[in-house]
Amino acid sequence: MVFQYAPAPESTKIVKIDSSYGLFINGKFVKSKDGSQYKTINPATEEVLSEITLAGKKDVDLAVKAARSAYQKWSKLPGSVRGKYLYRIARILQERSREFAVLETINNGKPIRESRDVDMPLVAAHFFHYAGWADKLEHAGLGPKPQSLGVAAQIIPWNFPMLMLSWKIAPALAAGNTVVLKPAETTPLTALLFAEVCQQADLPPGVVNIITGAGETGAALVNHPNIDKVAFTGSTEVGRLIASSVAGTKKKVTLELGGKAANIVFDDAALDQAVEGIVNGIFFNQGHVCCAGSRLLVQESIKDEFLDLLYERVQTLRLGDPLDKNTDVGAINSAAQLAKIQELTQSGEQEGADRWSLKCDLPEKGFWFAPTVFTNVTQAHRIAREEIFGPVLSVLTFRTPQEAIEKANNTPFGLSAGIWTEKGSRILEVANNLRAGVVWANTFNKFDPTSPFGGYKESGYGREGGRVGLAAYLKSENKK
Amino acid sequence: MLKDHPLVLPELLTEATNSASALKKFLHGLSQVDKVGADARAAMLATRSIKTSAKLEGIDLAITMIDLTTLEGSDTRGKVKTLCAKARRPDPLDPTVPSTAAVCVYGDLVPFAKLELADSDIKVAAVATAFPSGRASKEVRVQDVREAVANGADEIDMVIDRGAFLEGRYLEVYDDIQRVKAASGTAHLKVILETGELKTYDNVKRASWLAMLAGADFIKTSTGKISPAATLPVTLVMLQCIRDFHKATLRKIGMKPAGGIKTTKDAMKYLVLVKETLGDAWLTPTLFRLGASSLLNDLLMQRQRMKSGHYSGPDYVSID
Amino acid sequence: MSDLTVMRTHKLFIGGAFVRSESGRTFVLNSAKGTFVANVALASRKDARDAVLSARSAFEKWSGATAYNRGQVLYRVAEIMQGRKDQFVEELILMGSSKRDATKEVEQAIDQWVWYAGWSDKLAMVNGSANPVAGNFFNFSVPEPTGIVAIIPTVTPSLYALVDSVAAAIVSGNSSIVIAAKKSSLVALSLAECLATSDVPPGVVNILTGDAAEIAPWLASHSDVNAIDLSGISKKDLLIELEKAAAENLKRVLRPDKNLPQGLNRINLWLETKTVWHPRGY
Known part of the structure; x- marks a missing residue:
C-alpha cells in the first residue's frame, strides 16, 4: 500500500488583487x-x-x-x-x-x-x-x-x-x-x-x-x-x-x-533537535533570513554522524508550490536573488568546497534553488564569509569551544548565532563570548515581540x- | 523480519549489555532529547495536510495497521467474537475495506480469538506479564507469557517493570525482556514502555534502546491504562531510536503507538510521522501498528464520506 | 640652581605606556597668557593605528572583568585624581580658567568617576530584561560593550568632558582611544598619569594629543573601531566627513549636540543588547 501526499493547495479565493495600485x-x-x-x-x-x-x-x-x-x-x-x-x-x-x-x-x-x-x-x-x-x-x-x-x-x-x-x-x-x-x-x-x-x-x-x-x-x-x-x-x-x-x-x-550566523553543534548536543535547528536555521524561508544559520560549525568528533543525519533530514524537505500546505521550501523571491545565489554557489565549487544539493524536481517556471550543503569549507571561502541569503549551508568544523567561538566571531557581521549542547555552563560561556545580538541556544530562528532583535558590528x-x-x-x- | 536478521548485535552493543554498569553507561551516554525541539518537530509534522487520494490511501493503510483492542475486566467470549468479526470485515456493507492487522486481548481469551480468526491472516496479540502494571514476580510474568503462547498467541504485548527502570536497574529490565522473549518463542514481542509513567523523552529514549537491545520486535508506547498514552512527540522520539538502531544493527524494529488515538486525523498524523522519520519502508503492518479500538469506526465513517460524498453517522458503522 | 624647574615631557599614552609620537613630532603648548608651557607629542596616523591595536588587545580582558572589578578600578581613578587635585586645578588655571571654575570642574570630574564607578554592576540590572516570550523558552537580554570607542571630547570644559566621555565608555567594558585637543593636552596627560598609576589595564584608555582634523579621519575609517564619539567636532565639513567614514563599517556614532545624552543614556550609547534564548523542558 502506498501513502503519498496529494496536492493540498491553499485556496486563493480569499485574496483580491487589484489590477493596479496607487x-x-x-x-x-x-x-x-x-x-x-x-x-x-x-x-x-x-x-x-x-x-x-x-x-x-x-x-x-x-x-x-x-x-x-x-x-x-x-x-x-x-x-x-x-x-x-x-x-x-x-x-x-x-x-x-x-x-x-x-x-x-x-x-x-x-x-x-x-x-x-x-x-x-x-x-x-x-x-x-x-x-x-x-x-x-x-x-x-x-x-x-x-x-x-x-x-x-x-x-x-x-x-x-x-x-x-x-x-x-x-x-x-x-x-x-x-x-x-x-x-x-x-x-x-x-x-x-x-x-x-x-x-x-x-x-x-x-x-x-x-x-x-x-x-x-x-x-x-x-x-x-x-x-x-x-x-x-x-x-x-x-x-x-x-x-x-x-x-x-x-x-x-x-x-x-546582514548576517552570517554560525550555528555551533557540540558533540553532546541533542542530535535530532540540533539537526532540526540546522535545517530550520538555513532552509526556513528559503534561507532568505538575515539571521539565518548559514555556517554550520560542527565538532569534529561527531562530524560524520551528524552530517549523515542532516542529509537524511534534508532529503525529506518538500520543495514546490508555495501555496501547497505541505511545502517546506518555496520559491526564491526574484530572478536577481536567484542569480546571486547561483553566483555564490558557483564560487563555492570553484574555490574547492564540496557541493551537495537535494535531488528534487524544480518547477519549470518561477525562481527555484534546491537546498544545498557545502562541506570542506574554510573560513577563507566566499561562501563562508558573504551573506548568500538563500538555501545554502556551509559546513565547517572545530575541535574546541575556543576554536568554535573564534570562527563564529571571525566575520564583520554580528547578528545571530546558535549553540547546541546539553551542558548548561558551556551554553552560558559560549553565549557570553559570541559577538552577536541574538544567541539561540538549543533552538534557532525564534522571534517574539518581547525579545529584542538586532546586530553587532x-x-x-x-x-x-x-x-x-x-x-x-x-x-x-x-x-x- | 527476525528471520532475515537474527539477533546478532555489533560488538559495541553486545558490550553495552555485559554488566549493569556497562548498560547504565551506554543508556546514559545516548544523546539527549530536547523536549521543546521534539515537540516542535512533531507539531510541525502534524500540520501536514492529508487530503483526497492521500487520505483514502492513509485510511486503508491505517485500517490494516490496527491492533483492534479490548482490554477490559468485563471482556467476554461474546465481546471477543464481535471484535474478531469486526477485525475481519470492518465494514459489513463494504467488502473493499481491508481487515485489521490483529486483535489484541488478554491472554485467557486468546483461544476464542484464535478460533474466530482461524482461517484468516489476522494475528492474535495477547497482553501479558501481569499487564498493565507488570507488578508480579519474574516467574508469574513469564508464566503469563507461556500460557498466552500455549493458547496460540501470535504476538505478545509485554510491559516493562517501570519501577526497576526508574530506579536505574536497567539490567534487570533487560534480563526480564530477554526471558519474556525466550518464553515467547516464535511469537512477536511488543515491548510496552508505558511512556506516560517514564515522563521524560530521555527516559523514553533509554527505554526504547533497552527494549531493542533485549530483543523486542516492536516497541510500544502505552498500555492505554495510563494518561497520557501515545503522543506524537513520544512516538517521534521512539521512531528516531528505531532509525538509529537500524543504522547500528540493520534490524528493523516495529513501532506501535497505543491509547488515545481516536480519530482519522490522529491516525494520519502518525502515518506522517512514520513516513517522514523512517520512510515508506516502515509503512507496513509488519513494522507499524496502531493500538486502538474506537479509531476504526472513525476511519470507516471518513471512508464512507469520501466514497459517498456525504457525512456518515455512528449508526452506519458497527459497534464493537 | 635649585629653583630651576624640571619640565615635564608630555608624551602620548598608548597601551599603558607613555610614548613619543611615532612621527617624532611635537607641538608647543602655550598658556592662556601666551607663555611657553611644554612641548607636547603631536599624534599621527600611525599613533592612532597603534592605539587601536592596544585598545583591541585590552578589550577581551576588560570586558570580561567582573562588573565589581571595573567599578573598583573606576573608583580608584577618582582616588588618584583626588590626590592630585591641586595639580589639575593649576593646569586648568594655566589654560585660562578662573580658580573657582577650575576647582569646581576638577571636583565634578572626580565625582563623575565615582558616579560612573557605581554604575558598573547596575547596568545589566537596569538595562537587561527577562523577556516573557510566548513559548517554552527562557529568554533574557543583557547589555554588552560595543568594543572600541574612539572619542573626540568637547574642548570646554576640557577635563570634565574628557572624564565624562571616557568613563561612560569604559565603565561597561569598552576600550577607548581619546583624541585630546591641543588645549586640553595638559589635563589629558595628567589624567593619563592617573590612569597609569591606578588599576586601569593598559590599553583600556589610550590618549592621543593633537589635531582631531588630522587623526580622527583615521579612527573614523578604521575597520576595527566600533564606535565614535564626535561630540568635540565643531566643524560641519569635518563632522560630515567623519560620519561618512564611520558609515563604512557601521560604527555607532554620537554627533555633537548641545543636549548630549546624559547619565545612563550616555553609557548606553556604547552598549549592545544581546538576547539569549533557551528552551524550557524536562
Missing part, C-alpha cells in the same frame, strides 16, 4: 504625481499580479508632508488612545490573517505553512505588544517624559514583508511618531493591503503612509529633509549608504542588516522588539 498617502490611495508603474509578480510562477506605482520625489514629499501634518495631532493624543488604534489593527490582522498569509505567499514565494503559522501570528503579536506600550512610555527607560521623534522613514525588505512592517510601524506609532513606509520593490502587496486595514481601523489620515517603489524611492525618502528617523532593514550595503547619507543631519537611525545598530525596540522611537525630554 500610493497610500494621507489615508487615501492616490495616483502618483511624478512616478511610473512597474509590474509585481508571483515568483513561483512569474505570473504578473498587478501594476505597482514607482513613487517619485514629489510623491515622497507629499507622503512626508502628510505624515508631518498628522504628527501634530497623533503625537499629542493620549497614549491610551494610540494604543487602542493599535489594538484595533492587531485584531483586524488576526481576523484577516489567512488573507494576508495567502497574499504574502503569492507575492513572496514563501510556503503558506510559514506565512500562516509563523509570519502572520507574529505580525498580530507585534501590534498587540506595542499597543500596550503606548500609554506606558515613561517606562521605556528614557525618563519620565520621553518624546516621540517625529516622522519616521521606514524601509523594509522582501523576505518577511508583513513581519518587517509590523516591527517598524507598531513601535513607531505607539511612541507617537507618524510613518512613511516603503515596502520592498518585489513584495508590495501585503503592505498595500495593510493600508486598507488602517482605513478599516479608522486610523487618522497621514499617520501611516505607504509608498511603493525601488531604491530611488527609498533614497528620496531617506534624504528628505523633513524626516526625523530612518529605520531600515535590508542589506549591509544599503545600510552603509543610509548611514553615510544621514551624515551631518539630526536624523536618528536604526539599521537591521556590520549587522547594524539599534534593536527591535521589547522595551529597547520602543526606545528606538523615543528621546529623552530636552532639559531646556
Whole structure:
C-alpha cells in the first residue's frame, strides 16, 4: 500500500488583487504625481499580479508632508488612545490573517505553512505588544517624559514583508511618531493591503503612509529633509549608504542588516533537535533570513554522524508550490536573488568546497534553488564569509569551544548565532563570548515581540522588539 | 523480519549489555532529547495536510495497521467474537475495506480469538506479564507469557517493570525482556514502555534502546491504562531510536503507538510521522501498528464520506 | 640652581605606556597668557593605528572583568585624581580658567568617576530584561560593550568632558582611544598619569594629543573601531566627513549636540543588547 501526499493547495479565493495600485498617502490611495508603474509578480510562477506605482520625489514629499501634518495631532493624543488604534489593527490582522498569509505567499514565494503559522501570528503579536506600550512610555527607560521623534522613514525588505512592517510601524506609532513606509520593490502587496486595514481601523489620515517603489524611492525618502528617523532593514550595503547619507543631519537611525550566523553543534548536543535547528536555521524561508544559520560549525568528533543525519533530514524537505500546505521550501523571491545565489554557489565549487544539493524536481517556471550543503569549507571561502541569503549551508568544523567561538566571531557581521549542547555552563560561556545580538541556544530562528532583535558590528545598530525596540522611537525630554 | 536478521548485535552493543554498569553507561551516554525541539518537530509534522487520494490511501493503510483492542475486566467470549468479526470485515456493507492487522486481548481469551480468526491472516496479540502494571514476580510474568503462547498467541504485548527502570536497574529490565522473549518463542514481542509513567523523552529514549537491545520486535508506547498514552512527540522520539538502531544493527524494529488515538486525523498524523522519520519502508503492518479500538469506526465513517460524498453517522458503522 | 624647574615631557599614552609620537613630532603648548608651557607629542596616523591595536588587545580582558572589578578600578581613578587635585586645578588655571571654575570642574570630574564607578554592576540590572516570550523558552537580554570607542571630547570644559566621555565608555567594558585637543593636552596627560598609576589595564584608555582634523579621519575609517564619539567636532565639513567614514563599517556614532545624552543614556550609547534564548523542558 502506498501513502503519498496529494496536492493540498491553499485556496486563493480569499485574496483580491487589484489590477493596479496607487500610493497610500494621507489615508487615501492616490495616483502618483511624478512616478511610473512597474509590474509585481508571483515568483513561483512569474505570473504578473498587478501594476505597482514607482513613487517619485514629489510623491515622497507629499507622503512626508502628510505624515508631518498628522504628527501634530497623533503625537499629542493620549497614549491610551494610540494604543487602542493599535489594538484595533492587531485584531483586524488576526481576523484577516489567512488573507494576508495567502497574499504574502503569492507575492513572496514563501510556503503558506510559514506565512500562516509563523509570519502572520507574529505580525498580530507585534501590534498587540506595542499597543500596550503606548500609554506606558515613561517606562521605556528614557525618563519620565520621553518624546516621540517625529516622522519616521521606514524601509523594509522582501523576505518577511508583513513581519518587517509590523516591527517598524507598531513601535513607531505607539511612541507617537507618524510613518512613511516603503515596502520592498518585489513584495508590495501585503503592505498595500495593510493600508486598507488602517482605513478599516479608522486610523487618522497621514499617520501611516505607504509608498511603493525601488531604491530611488527609498533614497528620496531617506534624504528628505523633513524626516526625523530612518529605520531600515535590508542589506549591509544599503545600510552603509543610509548611514553615510544621514551624515551631518539630526536624523536618528536604526539599521537591521546582514548576517552570517554560525550555528555551533557540540558533540553532546541533542542530535535530532540540533539537526532540526540546522535545517530550520538555513532552509526556513528559503534561507532568505538575515539571521539565518548559514555556517554550520560542527565538532569534529561527531562530524560524520551528524552530517549523515542532516542529509537524511534534508532529503525529506518538500520543495514546490508555495501555496501547497505541505511545502517546506518555496520559491526564491526574484530572478536577481536567484542569480546571486547561483553566483555564490558557483564560487563555492570553484574555490574547492564540496557541493551537495537535494535531488528534487524544480518547477519549470518561477525562481527555484534546491537546498544545498557545502562541506570542506574554510573560513577563507566566499561562501563562508558573504551573506548568500538563500538555501545554502556551509559546513565547517572545530575541535574546541575556543576554536568554535573564534570562527563564529571571525566575520564583520554580528547578528545571530546558535549553540547546541546539553551542558548548561558551556551554553552560558559560549553565549557570553559570541559577538552577536541574538544567541539561540538549543533552538534557532525564534522571534517574539518581547525579545529584542538586532546586530553587532556590520549587522547594524539599534534593536527591535521589547522595551529597547520602543526606545528606538523615543528621546529623552530636552532639559531646556 | 527476525528471520532475515537474527539477533546478532555489533560488538559495541553486545558490550553495552555485559554488566549493569556497562548498560547504565551506554543508556546514559545516548544523546539527549530536547523536549521543546521534539515537540516542535512533531507539531510541525502534524500540520501536514492529508487530503483526497492521500487520505483514502492513509485510511486503508491505517485500517490494516490496527491492533483492534479490548482490554477490559468485563471482556467476554461474546465481546471477543464481535471484535474478531469486526477485525475481519470492518465494514459489513463494504467488502473493499481491508481487515485489521490483529486483535489484541488478554491472554485467557486468546483461544476464542484464535478460533474466530482461524482461517484468516489476522494475528492474535495477547497482553501479558501481569499487564498493565507488570507488578508480579519474574516467574508469574513469564508464566503469563507461556500460557498466552500455549493458547496460540501470535504476538505478545509485554510491559516493562517501570519501577526497576526508574530506579536505574536497567539490567534487570533487560534480563526480564530477554526471558519474556525466550518464553515467547516464535511469537512477536511488543515491548510496552508505558511512556506516560517514564515522563521524560530521555527516559523514553533509554527505554526504547533497552527494549531493542533485549530483543523486542516492536516497541510500544502505552498500555492505554495510563494518561497520557501515545503522543506524537513520544512516538517521534521512539521512531528516531528505531532509525538509529537500524543504522547500528540493520534490524528493523516495529513501532506501535497505543491509547488515545481516536480519530482519522490522529491516525494520519502518525502515518506522517512514520513516513517522514523512517520512510515508506516502515509503512507496513509488519513494522507499524496502531493500538486502538474506537479509531476504526472513525476511519470507516471518513471512508464512507469520501466514497459517498456525504457525512456518515455512528449508526452506519458497527459497534464493537 | 635649585629653583630651576624640571619640565615635564608630555608624551602620548598608548597601551599603558607613555610614548613619543611615532612621527617624532611635537607641538608647543602655550598658556592662556601666551607663555611657553611644554612641548607636547603631536599624534599621527600611525599613533592612532597603534592605539587601536592596544585598545583591541585590552578589550577581551576588560570586558570580561567582573562588573565589581571595573567599578573598583573606576573608583580608584577618582582616588588618584583626588590626590592630585591641586595639580589639575593649576593646569586648568594655566589654560585660562578662573580658580573657582577650575576647582569646581576638577571636583565634578572626580565625582563623575565615582558616579560612573557605581554604575558598573547596575547596568545589566537596569538595562537587561527577562523577556516573557510566548513559548517554552527562557529568554533574557543583557547589555554588552560595543568594543572600541574612539572619542573626540568637547574642548570646554576640557577635563570634565574628557572624564565624562571616557568613563561612560569604559565603565561597561569598552576600550577607548581619546583624541585630546591641543588645549586640553595638559589635563589629558595628567589624567593619563592617573590612569597609569591606578588599576586601569593598559590599553583600556589610550590618549592621543593633537589635531582631531588630522587623526580622527583615521579612527573614523578604521575597520576595527566600533564606535565614535564626535561630540568635540565643531566643524560641519569635518563632522560630515567623519560620519561618512564611520558609515563604512557601521560604527555607532554620537554627533555633537548641545543636549548630549546624559547619565545612563550616555553609557548606553556604547552598549549592545544581546538576547539569549533557551528552551524550557524536562
